[in-house]
Every structure is written in structure tokens, then in C-alpha cells.
Amino acid sequence: MDILNEFIEVVGDPGAYARRIKASGRSVIGYYCSYAPEEIIHAAGLHPVRLFGAGGDSGIADRHLQSYCCSLVRGALAESLTGGLDYLDGTVFPHTCDSIQRLSDIWRLNTSHGFFADVVLPVKLTSESARQYLIDVLQRFGKELEAHFGLTVSEESLRSSIRTYNIIRSSLDGIYELKSSNPGILTGGELFSIVRASMIMDRDVLKDKLQALLRELREGVPGREGRGRRLMLVGNACNHPDVYDLIERSGGQVVWDDLCTGTRWFSGTIREEGDPVVSIADRLFERQVCPSKHKSPTARGEHLVAQAREHGVEGVIFLYLKFCDPHSFDYPYLREYLKDAGIPSMLLEIEDRLPPEGQILTRIETFTQMLGPETGVPLTGASRTGREG
Amino acid sequence: MPQTGAEKKRKFRSAKRMREIMTEYYIEAKTADQTGKKVAWITSGGPVEPLIAMDVIPVYPENYGAMIGASHMGSDLCAKAEALGYSTDLCSYARADIACALEDGGPIGGLPKPDMLVCCNNICGTVMKWYEIQARLFDVPLFIFDTPFCHVDFAGEARRYVRTQIDEYIGFLEGVCGKKFDIDRSREVGRLSLKGQRLWQEVLDAAAHRPSPMTAFDAFFFLALIVTLRGTTKVVDFYTELLEEMKERVSQGISAVENERYRLLWDNLPVWYRLKWLSDTFAAHGACLVADTYTTAWCGSMKYIDENNFIDSMAEAYTRIYLNIGVDEMAKTIFEMIDKYEVDGLVMHSNRSCKPYSFGQYDIMRMVQEKKGIPCMMLESHMVDERSFSESQALTRIDAFMEVISQRGPRAGIAR
Ligand code: SF4
Ligand code: SF4
Numbered sequence: 001m002d003i004l005n006e007f008i009e010v011v012g013d014p015g016a017y018a019r020r021i022k023a024s025g026r027s028v029i030g031y032y033c034s035y036a037p038e039e040i041i042h043a044a045g046l047h048p049v050r051l052f053g054a055g056g057d058s059g060i061a062d063r064h065l066q067s068y069c070c071s072l073v074r075g076a077l078a079e080s081l082t083g084g085l086d087y088l089d090g091t092v093f094p095h096t097c098d099s100i101q102r103l104s105d106i107w108r109l110n111t112s113h114g115f116f117a118d119v120v121l122p123v124k125l126t127s128e129s130a131r132q133y134l135i136d137v138l139q140r141f142g143k144e145l146e147a148h149f150g151l152t153v154s155e156e157s158l159r160s161s162i163r164t165y166n167i168i169r170s171s172l173d174g175i176y177e178l179k180s181s182n183p184g185i186l187t188g189g190e191l192f193s194i195v196r197a198s199m200i201m202d203r204d205v206l207k208d209k210l211q212a213l214l215r216e217l218r219e220g221v222p223g224r225e226g227r228g229r230r231l232m233l234v235g236n237a238c239n240h241p242d243v244y245d246l247i248e249r250s251g252g253q254v255v256w257d258d259l260c261t262g263t264r265w266f267s268g269t270i271r272e273e274g275d276p277v278v279s280i281a282d283r284l285f286e287r288q289v290c291p292s293k294h295k296s297p298t299a300r301g302e303h304l305v306a307q308a309r310e311h312g313v314e315g316v317i318f319l320y321l322k323f324c325d326p327h328s329f330d331y332p333y334l335r336e337y338l339k340d341a342g343i344p345s346m347l348l349e350i351e352d353r354l355p356p357e358g359q360i361l362t363r364i365e366t367f368t369q370m371l372g373p374e375t376g377v378p379l380t381g382a383s384r385t386g387r388e389g
Numbered sequence: 390m391p392q393t394g395a396e397k398k399r400k401f402r403s404a405k406r407m408r409e410i411m412t413e414y415y416i417e418a419k420t421a422d423q424t425g426k427k428v429a430w431i432t433s434g435g436p437v438e439p440l441i442a443m444d445v446i447p448v449y450p451e452n453y454g455a456m457i458g459a460s461h462m463g464s465d466l467c468a469k470a471e472a473l474g475y476s477t478d479l480c481s482y483a484r485a486d487i488a489c490a491l492e493d494g495g496p497i498g499g500l501p502k503p504d505m506l507v508c509c510n511n512i513c514g515t516v517m518k519w520y521e522i523q524a525r526l527f528d529v530p531l532f533i534f535d536t537p538f539c540h541v542d543f544a545g546e547a548r549r550y551v552r553t554q555i556d557e558y559i560g561f562l563e564g565v566c567g568k569k570f571d572i573d574r575s576r577e578v579g580r581l582s583l584k585g586q587r588l589w590q591e592v593l594d595a596a597a598h599r600p601s602p603m604t605a606f607d608a609f610f611f612l613a614l615i616v617t618l619r620g621t622t623k624v625v626d627f628y629t630e631l632l633e634e635m636k637e638r639v640s641q642g643i644s645a646v647e648n649e650r651y652r653l654l655w656d657n658l659p660v661w662y663r664l665k666w667l668s669d670t671f672a673a674h675g676a677c678l679v680a681d682t683y684t685t686a687w688c689g690s691m692k693y694i695d696e697n698n699f700i701d702s703m704a705e706a707y708t709r710i711y712l713n714i715g716v717d718e719m720a721k722t723i724f725e726m727i728d729k730y731e732v733d734g735l736v737m738h739s740n741r742s743c744k745p746y747s748f749g750q751y752d753i754m755r756m757v758q759e760k761k762g763i764p765c766m767m768l769e770s771h772m773v774d775e776r777s778f779s780e781s782q783a784l785t786r787i788d789a790f791m792e793v794i795s796q797r798g799p800r801a802g803i804a805r
Contacts, residue, residue, distance in 0.1 A: 063751060064749075064751050064752060065748055065751070066739055066741075066747060066748065066750075066751075066769075068478060068741045068744075069744070069748060095537070095538055097514055098513050098514045098515065098744045098745040098748075099744055099748060101514075101538055101745060102716065102744070102745060102748035102749045103748070104540060105540060105715045105716035105717070105749055105752075106716065106748070106749060106752055108540070108715075109716065109717060109752060110752070118538075118540045118541075120537040120538050120540070120544070120547065122535055122537070122550065123510055123514070123517060123533070123535045124517075124533040124535045126533075127554075127557060129550055129553040129554060129557065130535065130550070132550070133537075133546055133547070133549070133550035136546035136549075136550075137546060140544065140546065291518070292514055294517055294521065294533055297521040297522075297524040297525045297531060298525060322476075322478065323478050325478075325479060325480075325514065325515055325518065325744065326514065326518060328475065328476040328478065328479055329475070329479060329483075329515070329518035329519070329521075329522065330518065331474055331475075331476070332473050332474030332475060333522070333525060335474060349476075
């Protein structure tokens with residue numbers, strides 16, 4: 001599986017890949033949040049790249065951020081201040097949590113990566129006025145890109161980007177579905193690399209590779225046998241591929257997720273007809289919601305239980321970065337919702353680094369062992385293609 | 390120990406009246422089910438005027454959080470929330486309120502149950518999560534008044550969005566209350582609200598006098614009314630009296646801190662459970678905290694209010710409040726306050742409870758040092774969760790800070 005190896009290589013050094021793109025003459029725009037309107041960046045002929053704040057928590061962030069700030073925000077700032085993001089031609093900050101909101105200010109005042117934009121999205125995604133506002137905000141963003149880079153984002157290029165992203169997202173969804181119905185087909189670490197690479201690579205190249213990979217997987221790579229209890233990961237951005245391995249060594253396997261660097265990022269398709277910016281806005285408006293956005297007081301709980309049931313999930317691991325307010329506020333109720341649905345869960349809170357391996361292994365093992373007798377949960381083969389946000 | 394005459398003189402006679410008003414207010418709120426009035430829980434920076442115009446009693450979980458902190462019930466309640474699964478790192482107002490709502494604990498036997506929830510996110514994202522929790526618990530309608538963050542400006546599309554939400558908000562209230570919104574009444578409420586804010590600003594302005602007749606700690610106390618009863622005559626009457634008292638104090642030369650030598654500015658929410666201790670500790674150095682960014686936030690966006698068109702101008706006034714603007718904008722406000730109150734130093738409360746208020750403080754601190762050349766210090770706590778506060782550490786820092794200030798001497802050019 002050459003494609004898989006290529007993905008793994010890209011993920012190993014995202015900066016090197018981004019620098020190559022830049023060397024080929026394309027400007028690179030970084031972002032931290034799954035609500036970034038990537039399609040517009042792509043349609044402008046620029047290269048969107050997701051940044052992970054994995055610059056290691058060097059003390060340099062201490063000059064700007066207190067210790068009670070999540071490692072993603074601290075790592076992000078550290079990576080910029082230590083020169084690790086020298087390949088960027090711009091950054092865009094969609095409005096999300098309070099910490100990112102302030103990171104955006106600190107970034108604007110202390111770094112210089114060329115283009116800078118705040119995309120102040122609505123927080124409640126329920127009313128027609130919020131939807132209209134979202135459309136307006138995206139339109140403004142497009143204009144800001146045009147003005148800064150001296151280009152035009154044509155309707156045709158937006159349409160073509162939408163098609164590209166629909167293929168990317170539906171391919172990722174397809175790969176996730178395969179992994180869920182036949183967990184042995186990919187290791188958790190491999191799945192992680194596929195999603196990660198999709199946030200880094202040239203999207204036009206990526207689109208073909210993902211389709212090819214999906215075909216290969218469908219045609220039945222002689223499946224390694226998937227073993228272990230069917231688990232789902234829920235949380236913010238996951239920067240720790242090792243977690244998957246640790247889970248697999250502790251009698252579990254990840255069959256689905258609700259992560260900022262997982263299904264929340266790629267869920268939903270964009271309508272290919274009508275005004276393209278409106279269609280892009282509609283996907284953001286409708287897609288699986290993040291805890292820093294409001295759909296209804298119970299939307300996330302209901303969604304989580306539905307996903308867990310759909311994928312025969314036996315247990316949920318909440319994987320949270322410490323000091324993350326939006327996720328921490330949701331945790332007690334999500335745990336209750338799952339409990340009422342008969343699904344046990346555990347919480348793994350991490351700072352910038354994972355706790356010692358032995359400790360995690362013991363905790364996950366204890367968890368998988370208390371899941372009760374294995375039911376072998378075969379997935380009832382409901383076909384789920386073309387899911388809507 | 391008997392109070393000395395000077396100490397007695399320093400006490401505010403308005404404090405008693407203020408306590409009475411707050412007691413009346415809470416009794417009215419707690420007996421709403423008997424009087425048939427509706428109760429709305431609303432965030433501290435939320436647009437309350439339409440509620441007043443609809444005869445709904447607004448109740449502020451954040452004001453209640455301050456009460457919890459001041460009555461030293463914070464640690465216990467926060468710990469209860471933690472037992473429910475809420476992280477220690479979350480806002481301690483939210484944690485304490487969540488715990489109270491479940492068990493009717495806390496001061497005054499808990500808040501009256503809400504008939505509706507009104508959440509305006511102009512202060513933080515925390516309130517949205519907090520109100521979602523209460524919406525699940527009480528199963529009552531929730532209105533989110535979404536005020537896009539103004540990093541550098543208030544964009545046209547944001548203005549339209551917020552303006553539309555005012556109509557939606559009124560529609561929501563009409564639905565929940567089952568009656569029409571009275572636009573004339575709302576104009577009157579708007580006028581009173583603005584009047585109250587002006588008076589509050591004047592009260593705070595009194596601290597510009599040397600020596601200052603009040604401290605930021607007094608402001609923290611007297612703040613409760615502009616937060617909870619904005620838009621009523623009670624506020625206007627009370628602050629009129631308080632302003633009188635300030636003027637008297639100034640004319641009689643009553644200073645809040647005996648032998649005021651240094652003047653300081655406070656940033657962020659108070660440390661509710663150590664108000665007296667902090668006040669005494671600074672006073673022991675002859676330092677008076679004359680002003681703060683927090684209590685000023687309730688009159689900071691007055692400039693956007695159009696007296697003759699309150700409802701329309703509300704959109705801007707409620708969006709461009711102190712916490713909903715960029716770090717550099719906040720710094721500008723601080724510069725102005727440094728000049729206006731002629732302060733010798735800046736005390737920043739790095740508040741683990743409030744990330745939007747605290748992240749960016751280091752940058753502001755550097756800007757202040759560069760532009761204003763005054764010393765700055767930082768104190769860390771969780772504003773109502775006492776477990777996070779170390780008195781000895783705070784004392785060491787304050788002593789060191791005051792040492793620097795005293796070496797520089799009081800601000801030059803000021804006759805004393
Ligand atoms: S991990 Fe949480 S606090 Fe940190 S950036 Fe993401 S949503 Fe914000
Ligand atoms: S203290 Fe800060 S985080 Fe807590 S409710 Fe107030 S503004 Fe929000």
C-alpha cells in the first residue's frame with residue numbers, strides 16, 4: 001500500500017511538505033480549526049494547511065500565555081515564535097473557543113505570517129439570521145483573500161473546489177465506514193495518518209489518492225484480523241497517534257470517533273448547485289457540531305449516542321486536552337447520555353504529552369476489561385452512503 | 390476592637406441602603422411564583438432592558454457567584470461540581486452555580502427557578518456552555534444573543550446580525566410571556582438604563598480625586614446594582630445618592646485609604662473571598678486601588694448608545710463591551726484609565742476562571758510598561774474557588790511590587 005506509506009511520510013514532517021508546496025509557487029495558508037472555510041482558500045489557488053500546535057511546549061509561549069491554557073494554543077504560539085511556521089503566507093482564525101479567540105489577538109500582535117484574517121463565525125447555528133451572517137462572513141473572507149493576494153475567486157473555481165472537497169470528505173467517510181465494519185483493515189495509527197495527511201496534502205493530489213486507497217481497501221486488502229473491544233474516541237484535536245496503539249495493546253480498537261481531527265472535520269457534503277458560498281456556509285451550518293457552537297442544548301449528546309449505536313460501539317474514551325473549556329463543560333452530560341444508552345466511558349485528560357505509557361495501558365486495560373462479555377457485535381449492514389452533515 | 394472615628398468616617402452610609410435594595414430584589418425574585426411574575430436568568434453583560442420592559446425579573450447567576458465567593462462558599466460548591474464531573478479548570482462562577490442549582494444550596498437558599506434563560510456571549514464562551522447545562526436541567530426556553538467578537542472592529546454584517554437578533558429576542562419574550570412588547574415602555578427603560586450607567590461612571594470618576602474617596606473594592610461592592618437592576622429608577626436613585634456621598638467625601642477630604650500615597654489600577658474580576666485582605670494589604674503600604682477595568686465595563690460602551698433610539702443602538706453597545714474586543718483595544722482602555730486616575734502601578738489578576746479576560750494580560754502588561762512606564766504585577770487565583778489562592782505567595786508578590794513602587798516614589802509632578 002504505497003499510498004498509505006506516502007501519507008505516513010507526509011504526516012511525519014508536515015512542514016517539509018508545506019515547504020515543497022511553497023517552493024512550487026503556491027502560497028500556504030494555515031488554520032487551527034475545523035470550521036475554516038478551506039474550500040475558499042483552495043478555490044483562490046492557495047494551499048490550506050491545518051496546523052496542530054504540536055511545536056512542543058517550549059517555554060517561549062510563557063511570555064504570552066498563562067499555564068492554564070490548553071497545549072494546542074500554547075503549542076501553536078510556540079511553533080510560530082520559534083520559527084517553525086516560516087513557510088506560511090498567512091493564517092486564518094475562525095472564531096471558536098475563548099482561548100483561540102485570544103490566541104488570534106496575540107498572533108496578530110506578535111507574529112508575522114503575511115495574510116491574517118479572523119473569520120468571526122456565528123456561535124449559534126440555529127436561526128436564519130445566523131445563517132445569513134455566516135454567508136456574509138464567508139463572502140468577506142473571500143474578498144479579503146482577493147485583496148491581499150491580488151486575485152479573483154471565480155464562481156467556477158469555487159464549484160470545482162466544492163467537488164474536490166466532496167470527494168475528499170466522502171472518501172474519508174468511506175474509509176471510516178470500512179474500518180468500522182472491518183476494523184482489521186487498518187490500524188488506528190494508519191487511520192490517524194490518513195486523516196492527518198488529508199489536512200496537509202495538496203487537495204487535488206489527495207483527492208485521487210484517497211479514492212484509490214478506498215478502492216484498494218474495498219477490493220479487500222487481505223484483512224488483518226481486527227481484535228479488541230469496539231471503542232470510539234471523543235474529544236478535541238488529537239495530536240497523539242500513540243494513543244491508537246496503546247488502545248490496541250490494551251484490548252480495544254477504535255472503530256469511530258468524534259474528534260476535531262476526525263469526523264467533525266470531514267462530516268457533511270456540500271450542495272453542488274446554487275450559489276457556491278451559500279452552499280459552503282450551509283455545510284458549516286448543518287455539520288456535526290463542535291462544543292464551542294450551539295445547535296441545541298442536547299444536540300451533541302444525541303449525536304454521540306446515535307453514532308455509538310450505529311457503529312456498535314462498546315465503550316467511549318473521552319480524550320481531552322487539559323484546560324479545554326468547551327469540551328470539559330460537555331463531558332458530564334455526554335457521559336450521562338452514554339450511560340443511559342448502556343455505553344460505558346472513561347476520561348483521559350492529557351496536557352502536551354501523554355502520561356507514562358504504563359499508566360495509560362493499565363487504565364485502558366481496566367476499562368476494556370470491565371466492558372462485560374464480548375457480544376461480538378456484528379455490524380448490521382445498513383448502507384450509509386452520502387450521509388448528510 | 391472599637392473603630393476609630395476616622396475608620397467610621399470612611400464607611401459608606403450608602404452601603405446599608407444598597408444591602409436593603411439587594412435584599413428587596415432577591416425577596417421579590419424568590420417570591421415570583423406567588424406574584425405571578427416570570428423570572429429570567431441572564432448573563433451579566435446581557436441585554437436586560439427588554440426584560441424589564443416586559444416585567445420579567447432578571448436574575449444573574451454571576452452576581453450570585455460573587456455572593457458565593459464573598460461568603461466563602463465557593464470551594465465547597467466548586468468541589469461539588471467536580472464530583473459531578475466538571476473539571477477544576479472551569480470558571481468557578483459556573484461550577485458554583487451548577488452545584489447550587491442542583492441542590493438549592495448556597496447563599497439565600499439558592500436562586501429562584503428560571504422561566505427562561507437569556508445568554509449573551511459578549512463576555513465569554515463559557516456562558517453558552519453554562520446556560521446549555523441549565524437549559525437541560527430546568528427544561529425552559531433558552532435564547533442565545535450572539536454578539537460576534539470584535540477583534541479590531543464591528544463589521545457591517547455583524548451589526549446587521551445583532552440588530553436582527555434584538556427583534557428575535559423580543560419575539561422570544563413575547564412568546565414566553567404571552568404578551569406584546571411595549572415599545573414606549575422600552576424607551577423609558579432604555580433612558581433609565583443609560584442614566585444609571587452615566588451615574589455609575591460618575592461614581593467611578595470620583596476616584597480620580599486625590600486622595601480617592603473610594604477604592605476598587607468599594608466599586609466591586611456597589612457594582613451589584615448596575616448589574617442587576619439596570620433600567621430601573623431604583624438604580625438611578627441609588628447612584629444619585631451614592632454620588633452625593635462621594636462628593637461629600639471629596640469636599641471633606643475623606644480618603645478611602647488613610648494617608649494615600651500610591652494609586653493603583655486593578656485588572657480583571659475581583660478575588661471575591663479576599664477582598665478585605667487584599668484591600669488591607671495594599672492599604673498597609675499606603676496604596677489605594679483607585680479603579681479597575683471590571684466595574685468600568687458596565688458603562689464602557691455608553692458611547693454607542695443613542696438615547697433616542699435605545700433599541701437600535703443596543704446592538705452596538707452590547708457587542709462592543711470590554712471583554713468582547715481585541716487585546717490591543719483593551720490595552721487602550723487601560724492606558725486611558727492609567728492617565729485618568731493617575732496611577733502608579735497596575736495589578737493584574739490572572740484569573741484561572743476567566744480565560745477571555747486573562748489571556749492577553751502578558752501582552753497588555755508589556756504594552757503598559759512600554760507606553761506608560763509603570764510597574765505591573767500579576768496575582769493568580771480562581772475568583773471564587775479559594776483552594777487556588779495562596780495568601781503567603783500573594784503577600785510576597787505584593788510586598789515586592791510595593792517595594793518597586795516605593796523606590797520610584799509617587800507619580801512625579803503631583804503636589805502632595
Ligand atoms: S482544545 Fe479546547 S481550549 Fe484548546 S483550542 Fe481546542 S477547543 Fe479551544
Ligand atoms: S468569569 Fe469569565 S468565564 Fe466566567 S462567566 Fe464571567 S466572563 Fe465568563
